[in-house]
Amino acid sequence: MGKIACANVLSDMYAMGIADCDNMLMIIGIPFKMTDLERDxxxxxxxxxxxxxxxxxxxxxxxxxTNFSEWCLVGGTATAVVKSEEVVLPYNAEVGDVLVLTKPLGTQNATFAYQWYQEGGEKWEKLSSVITSEEVQFAYFMAVQSMTRLNRTGARLMRHHKAHAATDITGFGLLGHANNLAKHQKKPVSFVINKLPIMCGMAAVERAINNRFMLLSGKGIETSGGLLIAMPAEESSQFCRSMKEIDGEEAWVIGHVVEGNRTASLDKDVEIIDVR
Known part of the structure; x- marks a missing residue:
């Protein structure tokens, strides 16, 4: 939990291309109902x-x-001092840019599917017709690895590859954050997303639960998700290769920037990529 929280705190900074943090503050919430041993x-x-x-x-x-709380909480703030030219400002996307995503989607589905598998019962019985216990466990550990992986490499590379805008994908889902980014562009552009890279088996899980988490419509909540970056098309292939070489993980071109009215949308024939 602490690793995920820290990675999430740093993501906002990484989305501006700032890869080096000067210092951090940590905030802890201690639940009233925890025993002394549990707290320790x-x-x-x-x-x-x-x-x-x-x-x-x-x-x-x-x-x-540190404060007492109703819930078990961990979070914080990150601070960096950089030159203005080292910051990727989030409003310079241009027609012809492509959209790159640096982590797969589906953390919410993977964590809930794993919980239901552990609990057994009706929910797991429903899922077991579309996914095995081994596949659920694999997807869960893939989600944990994704959530704890820093976006630092993406932050460094996007500056090198002339990124025009970026944001991190968290609580508003891919489409929500894409819409927010598009809304603030200087030029009248729109983002069209035509691919959804989803953790293995989680598209099937989403269909089995009747699109409960809105993953297939691009609105699924993510925790410590990847960076969504608008960059020149000619830079994207090398960016994705470098991500694979450095982090050992894929990045994907998932859409493009077109003339428009500062909105984001899914293509009607959006492709689902099963990520393993």
């Missing part, structure tokens, strides 16, 4: 995960705040 074990591990991920990002925790 759980919070220690949460804080360790947060610190470990900050170290992976080349920064450190310099302070923070």
């Amino acid at each position: 074990v759980v919070l220690t591990q949460m804080m360790k995960g947060f610190r470990d991920e900050a170290k992976s990002g080349g920064t450190k925790i310099t302070g923070g705040d």
Whole structure:
């Protein structure tokens, strides 16, 4: 949980092409109902995960705040001081750009499917007709790996490959964040998404639960998702190759920028990519 929270905190900064963080503050919420032993074990591990991920990002925790809470919480803030020319401003997308996504979709489906598999019962019985227990476990660990992987490589590479705009994909889903990014463009452009890279088996899970999480409509909630980047088409292939070489993970060209009215939409024949 701490690793995921830290990766998520850093993502907003990475979406501006800022790959190096000067320092971070950590915020912890301690549940009232936890016993002393539970607090010692759980919070220690949460804080360790947060610190470990900050170290992976080349920064450190310099302070923070701890309070009692109804929930178990971990979060924080990241600070960096950079030159203005080192920032990728999020409003310069141009007609002819392509849209690149650096992590697969489906974290919400994968975590819930794993929970239902563990619990058994009616929900798992419904899913077991479209996915095996081994496939659910594989997708879950793929989701954990994705959520804890920093967007730092993408931040560095998008500056090198002349990115015109970017955002990170989290609580509003791919289409929600794409719409928000499109709305703030200087030029009258729109984003058209024609591919959805989805963690293996999670498209089938989504259909089995009657599109409950809106994953196939591009609105599925993501936790610590990837970067959505508008960049020149001629730069995208090398960007994706470099992501694979450095992080060992795929990135995908999932759409393009066209003349429009500053909105984002899914192509009517959107392609589902099963990511393994």
